[in-house]
Amino acid sequence: MNKAFASTTGLTLLDTNKNESCFITSSSNSGIMPFGVKLAALADTDTTDLVDTDLMDSVADEDWTLATGVLVSSNDLTFTAAPGAADSYYSVSVNTGDVIAITFTVESYSAGGVGIYLSGDVDGGVTGYETENGTYTYYFVSAGASVVVRFRTNGITTLDVTNISVKRADADRSVNGNHLP
């Protein structure tokens, strides 16, 4: 950098030999940017600031509609020899076009399987059934102002579903398409 200019907003650094600039304020630093770039911002934040409220926070146990053989406690589901092709579900309010990230953990797996079917999903259809313990995340795009999150069994199912999280996510326009939950 060979030039520096001060304002009440902050400091501008220029390298007129390399055609690079940098903006520095009391709380941020743009890093070195090629001329022509108006802003390459580094936010003073962490990942918790980048996600929406967990929509599960507003879901009470009594909001669930449970299938036979399924119990709920603090939004944790217990499947005990639950019949197959049965849904346990609840409804949440979203915005049309929202990308929704649903994460849940399968514990104490014994039999059957469980998958998510999101009524109101643009693409529709049930996800693959989870048949072993683990944490799983699926993304959906809302087709309306509300969606019904359904945990659907596959065969006689015995397992627990815990740590259910439903969040609006930023639409991912990157090549990898992994979204930002």
Next chain:
Amino acid sequence: MVYQWRTGNGPVFHGYWLGSGLVDRNTDVDYDGISSRGFILSDTVNDIALTALDDAPIDPRTGLKAVTAAVATNGDATYSTSLIKNIGLPEEVVYDIASDSTGTAVSVSFDGQELTVVRSDGTVYVWHDVSQINADGVAPDLTYSASSDPALLGTVSKVVSL
């Protein structure tokens, strides 16, 4: 040539102007010492910077190169900055530069032969080689502002030395 003296604290000078020859040697002529040729643009000075140009003549009194000064002023509604080259020598000359149509000059800085002037609206002018400035109103080589490319952050008010 002018013989001058100042009256009071204002910018008005009295002098004997000999530009028309010795016939005027005893003619007292009042003139505005600020706006007249050879003086800086305004008596309100906001910043000053000094340098010695590569081609500056040697001051025989010091044996050093003559000093060149850039003076940021409130301007005269046309220019805002006075460039005084070869101070104290017969070769001393003053040029008026840096448009002040929307603001006065608030900061000046030399980096070798390169002069940077900051106008009060945040516009920054750069002359790469002030030794090449030999007239009033010489356009800057570069102009930066909040809307230029590269853009400056906010309304710049000062050149910072690196």
